Amino acid sequence: xxxxxxxxxxxxxxxxxxxxxxxxxxxxxxxxxxxxxxxxxxxxxxxxxxxxxxxxxxxxxxxxxxxxxxxxxxxxxxxxxxxxxxxxxxxxxxxxxxxxxxxxxxxxxxxxxxxxxxxxxxxxxxxxxxxxxxxxxxxxxxxxxxxxxxxxxxxxxxxxxxxxxxxxxxxxxxxxxxxxxxxxxxxxxxxxxxxxxxxxxxxxxxxxxxxxxxxxxxxxxxxxxxxxxxxxxxxxxxxxxxxxxxxxxxxxxxxxxxxxxxxxxxxxxxxxxxxxxxxxxxxxxxxxxxxxxxxxxx
Amino acid sequence: xxxxxxxxxxxxxxxxxxxxxxxxxxxxxxxxxxxxxxxxxxxxxxxxxxxxxxxxxxxxxxxxxxxxxxxxxxxxxxxxxxxxxxxxxxxxxxxxxxxxxxxxxxxxxxxxxxxxxxxxxxxxxxxxxxxxxxxxxxxxxxxxxxxxxxxxxxxxxxxxxxxxxxxxxxxxxxxxxxxxxxxxxxxxxxxxxxxxxxxxxxxxxxxxxxxxxxxxxxxxxxxxxxxxxxxxxxxxxxxxxxxxxxxxxxxxxxxxxxxxxxxxxxxxxxxxxxxxxxx
Numbered sequence: 001x002x003x004x005x006x007x008x009x010x011x012x013x014x015x016x017x018x019x020x021x022x023x024x025x026x027x028x029x030x031x032x033x034x035x036x037x038x039x040x041x042x043x044x045x046x047x048x049x050x051x052x053x054x055x056x057x058x059x060x061x062x063x064x065x066x067x068x069x070x071x072x073x074x075x076x077x078x079x080x081x082x083x084x085x086x087x088x089x090x091x092x093x094x095x096x097x098x099x100x101x102x103x104x105x106x107x108x109x110x111x112x113x114x115x116x117x118x119x120x121x122x123x124x125x126x127x128x129x130x131x132x133x134x135x136x137x138x139x140x141x142x143x144x145x146x147x148x149x150x151x152x153x154x155x156x157x158x159x160x161x162x163x164x165x166x167x168x169x170x171x172x173x174x175x176x177x178x179x180x181x182x183x184x185x186x187x188x189x190x191x192x193x194x195x196x197x198x199x200x201x202x203x204x205x206x207x208x209x210x211x212x213x214x215x216x217x218x219x220x221x222x223x224x225x226x227x228x229x230x231x232x233x234x235x236x237x238x239x240x241x242x243x244x245x246x247x248x249x250x251x252x253x254x255x256x257x258x259x260x261x262x263x264x265x266x267x268x269x270x271x272x273x274x275x276x277x278x279x280x281x282x283x284x285x286x287x288x289x290x291x292x293x294x295x296x297x298x
Numbered sequence: 299x300x301x302x303x304x305x306x307x308x309x310x311x312x313x314x315x316x317x318x319x320x321x322x323x324x325x326x327x328x329x330x331x332x333x334x335x336x337x338x339x340x341x342x343x344x345x346x347x348x349x350x351x352x353x354x355x356x357x358x359x360x361x362x363x364x365x366x367x368x369x370x371x372x373x374x375x376x377x378x379x380x381x382x383x384x385x386x387x388x389x390x391x392x393x394x395x396x397x398x399x400x401x402x403x404x405x406x407x408x409x410x411x412x413x414x415x416x417x418x419x420x421x422x423x424x425x426x427x428x429x430x431x432x433x434x435x436x437x438x439x440x441x442x443x444x445x446x447x448x449x450x451x452x453x454x455x456x457x458x459x460x461x462x463x464x465x466x467x468x469x470x471x472x473x474x475x476x477x478x479x480x481x482x483x484x485x486x487x488x489x490x491x492x493x494x495x496x497x498x499x500x501x502x503x504x505x506x507x508x509x510x511x512x513x514x515x516x517x518x519x520x521x522x523x524x525x526x527x528x529x530x531x532x533x534x535x536x537x538x539x540x541x542x543x544x545x546x547x548x549x550x551x552x553x554x555x556x557x558x559x560x561x562x563x564x565x566x567x568x569x570x571x572x573x574x575x576x577x
Contacts, residue, residue: 018399025392116320118328125531131327176320205309258424279421
């Protein structure tokens with residue numbers, strides 16, 4: 001007995017050493033490029049600094065006080081919330097409908113699957129430029145359609161009233177394929193005999209969808225909602241290329257506001273405060289959502 | 299059979315309309331894009347967006363290919379290749395003990411790595427920018443590799459850990475009895491078995507890295523050191539009003555991923571599925 005336990009102790013030690021060897025490289029990378037920068041963001045938020053000079057003065061919580069009163073930031077946050085809500089409302093049902101169709105037709109739908117997926121393969125920059133020109137007030141196709149019916153030029157991206165909603169639709173165009181595949185994955189995880197059993201019992205396809213597959217897909221839908229929330233709140237690339245937050249902050253998001261503070265106004269300290277604020281807001285909203293979604297279950 | 303027919307009334311019409319509508323919504327911008335690339339600058343302005351190109355005008359493509367796009371292309375390829383090699387190595391190493399061995403810190407380390415999946419990159423953007431300036435890596439493609447590896451690592455470890463958990467342990471047990479060390483088992487037994495998982499990662503992470511914009515924009519400055527997603531921006535500065543030319547750059551930068559997708563479709567979707575199961 002004693003011999004055995006000393007052997008298992010040795011085995012355990014050996015495993016621990018090997019585990020360290022295997023895990024340290026990955027943990028090191030995460031520590032350097034994820035954890036340290038998060039801490040650094042909070043530290044830099046306490047300074048007044050332009051990002052390159054050696055003149056870096058500690059100003060305590062002044063940046064945070066300014067952030068709390070900054071109308072542009074809170075307006076950007078409000079825009080982020082609107083993107084978040086409308087992304088869920090637009091993307092989830094369409095993504096689910098497309099996935100349902102693909103799941104039903106199986107291999108025959110491969111052409112659709114490839115074409116529907118293409119927006120997801122494009123970089124946000126490419127999509128941004130594509131739509132910037134497609135919606136251009138002079139040469140874009142919305143203007144062309146309007147002119148065809150005798151209207152004037154339409155500048156969806158240059159108008160403070162329409163710019164944000166236009167961005168939201170383009171974001172939907174970009175991400176619907178992602179949720180489509182996501183739900184498709186959810187479908188593939190469902191037991192295949194359930195469908196047959198339901199059909200044998202005389203259920204119609206729509207009864208099957210509403211009463212059986214939708215409840216079974218609940219976990220997938222929940223995590224898609226969480227993903228969409230986190231994604232919407234940190235959104236950057238496409239809006240940066242399309243409008244850079246303009247005109248007059250109408251499409252400003254937290255991330256674009258942070259970026260212009262850092263690299264146009266050279267206010268590194270304040271930009272770090274925005275970044276840290278973003279981190280806190282996103283974490284709180286994500287945790288609350290997960291609590292609410294998981295709490296509903298029982 | 300009759301049950302099927304009954305259900306195919308209203309819902310199938312709605313779905314049919316949606317299918318066709320979405321097909322058009324996806325295709326029209328691309329149609330616009332490709333039509334644009336075949337037009338001469340003033341042809342677009344004079345004839346409008348909906349006109350067909352007057353002839354097969356390929357000068358845009360010729361101009362873009364001789365106008366320095368190769369530099370961006372090679373930068374993108376190098377960044378992607380180096381990042382992928384590191385990513386595969388680090389995530390395979392990390393996933394193995396996490397999926398196989400019992401040790402006290404297994405759960406906490408796994409949770410930490412998985413939690414990193416939802417960290418918004420913009421919180422780390424400025425500190426990483428400052429770090430790259432301090433270490434003298436700023437404005438070189440090498441500055442991109444660290445963040446690319448770090449931000450794709452959590453999902454990669456997650457996908458591989460799930461993948462390895464499905465592989466039966468028999469072969470490893472046999473190797474252990476033959477006196478193979480833990481390291482030897484990983485290298486000679488596990489790695490060959492996990493190849494399909496690694497292929498999924500290559501495609502899934504490859505697309506992400508190829509299209510990455512925020513870090514590339516922030517950490518590089520000179521045209522010669524930038525990656526393909528930024529080429530559009532640079533060309534825009536150069537040909538600001540020449541829309542067909544910019545559309546051609548877009549078209550060329552999308553092409554490699556479309557080709558990869560057509561061949562690696564199943565793998566990519568499998569990767570997303572593994573990500574989707576995380577719940």
